[in-house]
Amino acid sequence: MPVATLTEIPVKKQIRIALRNCGVINPEKIEDYIVRDGYFALGMVLSEMTPENAIGVIKDSGIRGRGGAGFPTGLKWEFASKSMSEQKYVVCNADEGDPGAFMDRSILEGDPHTVLEAMALCGYCIGANTGYIYIRAEYPLAIARLKTAISQAREFGFLGKSIFGSEFEFDIHLKYGAGAFVCGEETALIHSMEGLRGEPSLKPPFPSESGYLGKPTNVNNVETYANIPVIFLKGAEWFSGIGTEKSKGTKVFALAGKVNNVGLVEVPMGITLREVIFEIGGGIKDGKGFKAVQTGGPSGGCLTEKHLDTPIDYENLIACGSMMGSGGMIVMDEDDCMVSIAKFFLDFTVEESCGKCSPCRIGNKRLYELLDRICTGKGEMPDLDRLRNLSEVIKDTSLCGLGQSSPNPVLSTLNNFYHEYVSHVEDKKCQAGVCRDLLEYFIIEENCVGCTACARACPVGAISGERKEPHLINPDTCIKCGACLEKCKFDAVILR
Amino acid sequence: MSSVKIELRQDQIEKIDSICESFGNQEGELINVLHKSQETFGYLPAEVQEVISEKMEIPAAKVYGVVTFYSFFSMIPKGEFPVSICTGTACYVRGAETVLNEFKKQLEIEVGETSTDGKFSLSCLRCVGACGLAPVVTVGDKTYGRVAPDDVKEIISEYLK
Ligand SMILES: Cc1cc2nc3c(=O)[nH]c(=O)nc-3n(C[C@H](O)[C@H](O)[C@H](O)COP(=O)(O)O)c2cc1C
Ligand code: SF4
Ligand code: SF4
Ligand code: SF4
Numbered sequence: 001m002p003v004a005t006l007t008e009i010p011v012k013k014q015i016r017i018a019l020r021n022c023g024v025i026n027p028e029k030i031e032d033y034i035v036r037d038g039y040f041a042l043g044m045v046l047s048e049m050t051p052e053n054a055i056g057v058i059k060d061s062g063i064r065g066r067g068g069a070g071f072p073t074g075l076k077w078e079f080a081s082k083s084m085s086e087q088k089y090v091v092c093n094a095d096e097g098d099p100g101a102f103m104d105r106s107i108l109e110g111d112p113h114t115v116l117e118a119m120a121l122c123g124y125c126i127g128a129n130t131g132y133i134y135i136r137a138e139y140p141l142a143i144a145r146l147k148t149a150i151s152q153a154r155e156f157g158f159l160g161k162s163i164f165g166s167e168f169e170f171d172i173h174l175k176y177g178a179g180a181f182v183c184g185e186e187t188a189l190i191h192s193m194e195g196l197r198g199e200p201s202l203k204p205p206f207p208s209e210s211g212y213l214g215k216p217t218n219v220n221n222v223e224t225y226a227n228i229p230v231i232f233l234k235g236a237e238w239f240s241g242i243g244t245e246k247s248k249g250t251k252v253f254a255l256a257g258k259v260n261n262v263g264l265v266e267v268p269m270g271i272t273l274r275e276v277i278f279e280i281g282g283g284i285k286d287g288k289g290f291k292a293v294q295t296g297g298p299s300g301g302c303l304t305e306k307h308l309d310t311p312i313d314y315e316n317l318i319a320c321g322s323m324m325g326s327g328g329m330i331v332m333d334e335d336d337c338m339v340s341i342a343k344f345f346l347d348f349t350v351e352e353s354c355g356k357c358s359p360c361r362i363g364n365k366r367l368y369e370l371l372d373r374i375c376t377g378k379g380e381m382p383d384l385d386r387l388r389n390l391s392e393v394i395k396d397t398s399l400c401g402l403g404q405s406s407p408n409p410v411l412s413t414l415n416n417f418y419h420e421y422v423s424h425v426e427d428k429k430c431q432a433g434v435c436r437d438l439l440e441y442f443i444i445e446e447n448c449v450g451c452t453a454c455a456r457a458c459p460v461g462a463i464s465g466e467r468k469e470p471h472l473i474n475p476d477t478c479i480k481c482g483a484c485l486e487k488c489k490f491d492a493v494i495l496r
Numbered sequence: 497m498s499s500v501k502i503e504l505r506q507d508q509i510e511k512i513d514s515i516c517e518s519f520g521n522q523e524g525e526l527i528n529v530l531h532k533s534q535e536t537f538g539y540l541p542a543e544v545q546e547v548i549s550e551k552m553e554i555p556a557a558k559v560y561g562v563v564t565f566y567s568f569f570s571m572i573p574k575g576e577f578p579v580s581i582c583t584g585t586a587c588y589v590r591g592a593e594t595v596l597n598e599f600k601k602q603l604e605i606e607v608g609e610t611s612t613d614g615k616f617s618l619s620c621l622r623c624v625g626a627c628g629l630a631p632v633v634t635v636g637d638k639t640y641g642r643v644a645p646d647d648v649k650e651i652i653s654e655y656l657k
Contacts, residue, residue, distance in 0.1 A: 099584035099623040137531060137568050138621070176531055178566030181622070195526035197565040213524075256586035256627035263628055294585065330585045344588050348622075354565075 013275055015242065017250050018066075018103075018226040019266045022110030027145050030152040033113040039158050041232035042117050042124075046166045051081060051125045058125075058228070060236035062248035067093055067184075067221030068299070068325050069401070070247070070314040073228075076218060079208040080126040083216035088128035090119050091212065091219045093189060094135040094142070097181035098297035099348060100328035103252040103264055104222035108135070108142035111226065112149035116172055118225035120159065121232065123170040126218050131172040134189050138179065146174060181298075181352035185400050186219040188354065199354045200400035221326070223252055243269035247313035251324065257294075257331040258285045267312075274308040277331055288333040292416070296325030298345045298352075299405030301412025302338060321412040323405070337434035338417040339424055343371040345409040353402065360403030363394040367410060376437040379425040388414060439495045441478055441485060445470040447492035454484035454493060504543050511536060512544060516551040523554055526562055530569055539570045575610045575617030577655045579603070582632040584623030591644070592631040596620070598645040599633075602652055615655070 025032035033039070045054050059074030080088060092115060096104040108115065119131040135143055150172055153159040161169045175193045182188050183198035190212050192198035211217025227249060231239045240248045247269040253276065256262045260282035267276060273293055277283070284290050292302040301322035303310075310316050314324050332341065346368040355361045370387050373379045391407030391414075398404045414421060423429050430438040443454070443463075448470040455463040455471060462478040465471030471492075473484070485493040504512075515532045519525035529548060534540050540563050549556040563569045581587075581596045600606060603616050610617040621634070629641025633651065640651060 097622065099588075100586050100627060102623065102627065176528065177568075178527055178531065179568035179622075180566050192527065193524075195522075195524040195528075195562070197561055254627060256630065257589045262586075262630075297585070328585065330589060332589060336589060341589075344585070 041229040061239040066223035080218040090131040095184040118228035258333040296323040337432040349406040357399040586627035587631040598648040
């Protein structure tokens with residue numbers, strides 16, 4: 001199943017750094033990668049730079065982690081390089097669990113060597129000789145491509161002993177995830193690599209001090225690594241020339257949902273949501289109205305019309321109540337119910353919470369139940385305050401990033417779509433027509449020919465009316481089984 | 497614990513032993529051992545976990561703890577045709593839930609269950625990375641894109657022949 005990339009769509013707004021080779025080279029041929037300057041950065045750094053100088057380049061470039069938190073990569077490498085230990089590790093986080101994101105997968109499938117080269121560069125910088133890629137078992141093609149790439153790189157001497165004739169040796173192995181979103185969190189990921197349940201642990205100590213098997217470990221995201229070789233090839237200055245003051249370079253987003261063009265886009269930091277959704281994404285599907293865009297996955301929030309012209313970078317998205325996250329970008333139109341969207345994400349969180357700490361394990365469940373009550377018409381106004389208070393507590397007291405960010409979808413929808421919550425609670429109405437329990441079956445008088453088909457189908461006798469006369473549904477008796485809607489051949493029965 | 501009672505044959509026990517050995521019986525390789533075992537048996541019943549526990553000298557409770565932590569591992573056999581519905585955000589927004597409900601109705605099973613004839617099992621996936629085709633359903637290796645509730649009957653009938 002091929003990954004859709006939006007290469008054909010307005011290239012003017014797109015800059016391809018992380019995705020530079022995807023769809024361009026044959027990912028199973030190392031020669032293709034080499035022709036496009038592959039492993040050139042590794043050769044250059046090994047022969048011309050000290051680890052300190054190389055880390056300096058990464059620091060100067062200003063690149064920040066693409067896995068979610070946006071921590072400066074150069075600084076992270078410096079910490080790991082300064083941790084004293086005989087043995088250190090380089091880890092690539094390829095767990096990509098955010099539902100609605102697939103940028104890491106397409107890099108691994110389309111350009112696996114760039115990740116290997118970057119990991120070797122990192123190994124040289126921090127003084128590690130072993131790397132692990134922690135990859136989801138759900139990505140069989142990416143796994144196969146990585147295996148091929150690793151064995152080719154070994155054959156060509158880019159991995160193994162005395163790389164490029166230097167004293168540096170480095171090798172890479174794969175570790176498999178097994179379907180747990182929380183394993184994307186770096187401490188949980190390390191526990192999972194050790195064969196344990198993937199439960200996060202308190203930081204500090206950070207992995208750069210004590211990580212895999214207790215040794216200093218540098219964890220970076222796939223997309224972060226994919227930028228590294230280019231930074232060495234083109235220079236820190238070139239890279240930091242792209243983007244905004246505090247967010248440099250590009251970001252890959254997985255554009256999906258109710259837009260005309262869905263797929264991966266790589267855009268410079270600082271581009272606006274409007275440009276991404278309406279110019280690259282080609283606007284909303286079926287000419288409907290734009291309602292919201294969700295960024296940052298289960299940790300993020302829903303942004304609205306008023307945020308469309310905000311330049312996208314780490315700080316701005318947080319200021320708007322969302323976050324960069326790994327780069328999922330889901331567009332919603334007038335048919336989407338924001339309370340249901342919040343409930344959808346909470347359902348995800350409840351399922352994926354590892355259960356180690358109570359605010360997240362119990363608190364999120366309670367949040368979910370409150371949302372469920374509201375969606376089924378049983379909500380009351382104090383529930384909205386309860387939602388907000390509980391959200392704040394969960395954010396403040398959870399152990400890891402999952403719990404600390406899980407209330408974001410609730411808070412951002414409360415902030416931006418408060419009226420929708422109110423209409424669910426007070427009027428028992430779902431304007432978008434999503435919450436079934438709040439809808440009623442209704443017969444449009446003009447369309448009804450009085451054939452009685454619906455009345456005969458109704459199991460509870462809720463429909464009355466004379467033959468050849470318009471029929472009527474008694475909402476108090478109706479159990480919302482939908483039989484009438486199925487039976488009516490004249491489109492007279494509707495849900496509203 | 498809803499698990500099927502089975503009895504392992506001698507050759508199956510030996511197979512598990514050899515999987516454990518291929519990873520040096522190392523505790524840190526437990527997840528890889530479980531992956532390989534599930535590949536071999538299709539699922540990880542308690543009996544298989546017990547053999548692994550003994551062979552690798554890891555308490556059975558710990559093996560069980562790991563198996564149940566990760567959603568990729570299953571303690572009940574998958575159906576001959578495992579049906580998975582992507583419930584990632586993009587698929588959700590495009591109506592995956594109604595498709596899922598239709599599958600539940602037609603197959604008369606809940607998520608995580610296998611039909612009594614062993615033909616179908618139903619599960620949810622978190623984003624298969626095909627958001628462009630949302631909502632996405634996979635049956636075995638085959639992928640169906642832009643599935644509507646009305647398509648469900650036809651998809652199932654493909655496997656009833
Ligand atoms: C619940 C949770 C899930 C995460 N999932 C991922 C993930 O799937 N991929 C990823 O690269 N980082 C993920 N992260 C972030 C990692 O903990 C870590 O910050 C990142 O891998 C560091 O790499 P970077 O600095 O290159 O971004 C997750 C964090 C949390 C709290
Ligand atoms: S916040 Fe949630 S996922 Fe994180 S440690 Fe606590 S229970 Fe586990
Ligand atoms: S089936 Fe339709 S047309 Fe016939 S009586 Fe009912 S609502 Fe009217
Ligand atoms: S939805 Fe069912 S119970 Fe309600 S009026 Fe129609 S047939 Fe009767």
